[in-house]
Amino acid sequence: MNAMPKFNRRTFLVSSVAAGLSLGFHIPFSDEAHAQDATPEVNAWVVIKPDDTVVIRIARSEMGQGTRTGLAQLVAEELQCDWSKVTTEYPTPGQNVARNRVWQNFSTGGSRGIRESNEYVRKGGAAARMMLIQAAANDWNVPVAECRAENSVITHQPSGRSTTYGKVAEAASKLEAPKDVPLKAAKDWTIAGKPLKRLDTVAKTNGTQVYGLDIKLPGMLVASIKESPLLNGKVKSFDASKAEGRPGVRKVVQVGDNAVAVIGDTFYQTKTALADMPIEWDGGENVKVSSDTIAAMLKEGLGAEQAFVGNKAGDAKAALASATKRVEAVYSYPFQAHATMEPMNATALYTPERCEVWCPTQNGEAALAVCAEAAGLPVAKCDVYKQDLGGGFGRRGMSDYVRQAVTVAKQMPGTPIKLIWSREDDMTHDFYHPISQCKLSAGFDTAGNLTALHMRISSQSIMAYVFPQNLQNGMDPAVFQGLTPNSPEGHFGYSIPNLLIDHAMRNTAVRPGFWRGVNTNQNAIYVECFMDELAHATGQDPLAFRQKLLADHPKHLAVLNAVAERAGWGKPAPAGIYRGLAQFMGYGSYVAAVAEVSVNNGQLKVHRIVAATNSGHAVNPAQIERQVAGSFVYGLSAALYGECTVKDGRMQQENFDTYEVMRMDEMPKVETIVMPSNDFWGGVGEPTISVAAPAVLNAIFAATGKRIREIPLKNHDLKTA
Amino acid sequence: MIKLTVNGKTHEVDVDPDTPLLWVIREWVGLTGTKYGCGIAQCGACTVHIDGVATRSCSIPVSAVANNQITTIEGLAQSGTPHPVQKAWVALDVPQCGYCQSGMIMAVAALLKENPKPTDADIDAAITNICRCGTYQQVREAIHAAASA
Ligand code: FES
Ligand code: FES
Numbered sequence: 032m033n034a035m036p037k038f039n040r041r042t043f044l045v046s047s048v049a050a051g052l053s054l055g056f057h058i059p060f061s062d063e064a065h066a067q068d069a070t071p072e073v074n075a076w077v078v079i080k081p082d083d084t085v086v087i088r089i090a091r092s093e094m095g096q097g098t099r100t101g102l103a104q105l106v107a108e109e110l111q112c113d114w115s116k117v118t119t120e121y122p123t124p125g126q127n128v129a130r131n132r133v134w135q136n137f138s139t140g141g142s143r144g145i146r147e148s149n150e151y152v153r154k155g156g157a158a159a160r161m162m163l164i165q166a167a168a169n170d171w172n173v174p175v176a177e178c179r180a181e182n183s184v185i186t187h188q189p190s191g192r193s194t195t196y197g198k199v200a201e202a203a204s205k206l207e208a209p210k211d212v213p214l215k216a217a218k219d220w221t222i223a224g225k226p227l228k229r230l231d232t233v234a235k236t237n238g239t240q241v242y243g244l245d246i247k248l249p250g251m252l253v254a255s256i257k258e259s260p261l262l263n264g265k266v267k268s269f270d271a272s273k274a275e276g277r278p279g280v281r282k283v284v285q286v287g288d289n290a291v292a293v294i295g296d297t298f299y300q301t302k303t304a305l306a307d308m309p310i311e312w313d314g315g316e317n318v319k320v321s322s323d324t325i326a327a328m329l330k331e332g333l334g335a336e337q338a339f340v341g342n343k344a345g346d347a348k349a350a351l352a353s354a355t356k357r358v359e360a361v362y363s364y365p366f367q368a369h370a371t372m373e374p375m376n377a378t379a380l381y382t383p384e385r386c387e388v389w390c391p392t393q394n395g396e397a398a399l400a401v402c403a404e405a406a407g408l409p410v411a412k413c414d415v416y417k418q419d420l421g422g423g424f425g426r427r428g429m430s431d432y433v434r435q436a437v438t439v440a441k442q443m444p445g446t447p448i449k450l451i452w453s454r455e456d457d458m459t460h461d462f463y464h465p466i467s468q469c470k471l472s473a474g475f476d477t478a479g480n481l482t483a484l485h486m487r488i489s490s491q492s493i494m495a496y497v498f499p500q501n502l503q504n505g506m507d508p509a510v511f512q513g514l515t516p517n518s519p520e521g522h523f524g525y526s527i528p529n530l531l532i533d534h535a536m537r538n539t540a541v542r543p544g545f546w547r548g549v550n551t552n553q554n555a556i557y558v559e560c561f562m563d564e565l566a567h568a569t570g571q572d573p574l575a576f577r578q579k580l581l582a583d584h585p586k587h588l589a590v591l592n593a594v595a596e597r598a599g600w601g602k603p604a605p606a607g608i609y610r611g612l613a614q615f616m617g618y619g620s621y622v623a624a625v626a627e628v629s630v631n632n633g634q635l636k637v638h639r640i641v642a643a644t645n646s647g648h649a650v651n652p653a654q655i656e657r658q659v660a661g662s663f664v665y666g667l668s669a670a671l672y673g674e675c676t677v678k679d680g681r682m683q684q685e686n687f688d689t690y691e692v693m694r695m696d697e698m699p700k701v702e703t704i705v706m707p708s709n710d711f712w713g714g715v716g717e718p719t720i721s722v723a724a725p726a727v728l729n730a731i732f733a734a735t736g737k738r739i740r741e742i743p744l745k746n747h748d749l750k751t752a
Numbered sequence: 753m754i755k756l757t758v759n760g761k762t763h764e765v766d767v768d769p770d771t772p773l774l775w776v777i778r779e780w781v782g783l784t785g786t787k788y789g790c791g792i793a794q795c796g797a798c799t800v801h802i803d804g805v806a807t808r809s810c811s812i813p814v815s816a817v818a819n820n821q822i823t824t825i826e827g828l829a830q831s832g833t834p835h836p837v838q839k840a841w842v843a844l845d846v847p848q849c850g851y852c853q854s855g856m857i858m859a860v861a862a863l864l865k866e867n868p869k870p871t872d873a874d875i876d877a878a879i880t881n882i883c884r885c886g887t888y889q890q891v892r893e894a895i896h897a898a899a900s901a
Pocket of ligand 2: 095372422847849851853882883
């Protein structure tokens, strides 16, 4: 029998409650939601209970980036409620579908959570406030214009009468929503824009936070899975008798055509049974794939005739041919795993009438669609209960593990089954940071002006794999993140009269995915390290060289100048310490960094990072600082260690012993400059990661004279002769 | 049957003696605050105290700790009062996703018991837990805050 002694009553409610979508709004499971009972919502975003507790609905997934707190701040700002009474809850994807997508997009990626939804969530808060005031005015029979709200209290100014949101919420919920909903200007904010504490910290310090891996349901079993270790391989045969009959093992099942799972009482039992079970795989042609064959394919793309053009000005090829001085270099970027701390998992309960999934996901609606498809049921008979993520970084935008969990659960109807991936499963079945190479050629005139730049990228396309329908005549526009002429998402800041940035798409058997920062990671290395090379090749200061070329792009220039000034660029660094800088634009935000490093006996130490970000608005500067610092840990882990290699059609790194990441002793202090210009909405979770690696690589050059053009650094000897 | 004392409470579990302590705590005892991150003693997400010593529970068989006092994150607070490390974590808003933080807090609590005023170098040497969200800077500040509380 299942050894789980604990039994959470609320979990029992799940099936029955969630089945009755039309009866009202119930979020089983969220700690903050359970007491909500029958309190009617003021509108889709706001529920106010009789005790004045404010429940704000959050459509995006919380994975550490602070979106729960930031989005709640935006709603609360317009609601003018008492922040100390704010709690949050997730609507389910099924409820969103049933209510005509009243919460709009659930997808949490691309640093879009706040910038994409700020307007409609603020309007949700403002409309609720207007309805609450109206309800009080109606009750008092006074003109609404004489009433105002502050801190969850509504006051009728002439008479001094007052009431609270909790007292009028029910009446407000019956009113019609206002049509014209004006919003406050950012300068008048008192909750948004402030460095408030997160709403979800305490549970993360005492073990009570429930992640997907911690889900408990009555009668639940667990499953371990072995997916083909060969790239895109299939199951040829397996001998279930080696696992069946072992203690705790209930059933052995094939999952699709590429995996086998053992269902049982506990994880150690299923995992060891699976490990002892012989499975034969068919890898087809892919068994010949290795890092070398992939590198050769990409290298061919560097000189290929056909390429998609992402940015073009003048005639770069002609200008290069006639340039007085030319500089060339080839860079590359490897496959990398996300390695979220919490491995992939999902819990599914299937019956022929209904299928439910509890899982950490960055894309609740995609998870719902996959659940319905795998269950063979209409979407209306399915739902997904999002759990806070133990890290996402793009990995959990994919729903492969949801499909597996449902496929497993379908083979034991009525029994909830938690599918648990081991770290090894996770690292060898990722959707990897795409692999890429880049050849850069620059030309100078006699006066030392940069007249031409050709940047040829040869790389794998994420879009071609994940959303092929989004390719534009075969081109993947996302490959040019930060390199396009005028995209608000991220444009190239340097003005170069003859410019050509093009892409030869070379897709591999390794499946690619969105990985925090995505294509800005390699693009920023290519551009910013090469700019450094050009400055040095022509005897110019790397800062002054960039400043001149960025003159037409004041926002790019502003963040660069900010870090240079804070770091003391141009002034002598402490003995043995060398500086490097980088700037870039991504996810609608402008970022720059200076790194200070020393290299002694080949040993790199990063001493200090100064990072600036202009995300337009800064909804919570304290959380932005944490995202920036965290980006550097993620980005520098990638630069120092991140590499997944392929041999004989298999991913080689399986765990943190061979896929190392930065730990505390290597991490310098990050000094963050949050400098919102308040005239646009940019992202926060990803933009800064792009400048982490190039700033450090440029500092390493300053320290050693060695130009590292291939990460990770662990493959390089930094010893100077 | 293996006898096991977790947070002062004794449990008898009918389990393969080779089962890692982590999974016995999570699946038999039912305390899920202790996390699985790697299973090979690399990440520290599974850190618990065994007789007060920080130990990575994924890599120790349950049979090896039958006679020891095991403390998990759920047992760190004393009669409802959070441990000073937990207080510092809340005061400095340390966690991001939070998944590594149980292990991080347990490792730090054990460090401070042994070394109440650790230097940065002491912290670097003792706290080798992985945090993929990159909270190291806040963790360091919070350790110093807890040490001077
Ligand atoms: S799970 Fe034990 S150290 Fe990672
Ligand atoms: S807070 Fe997310 S892994 Fe540490």
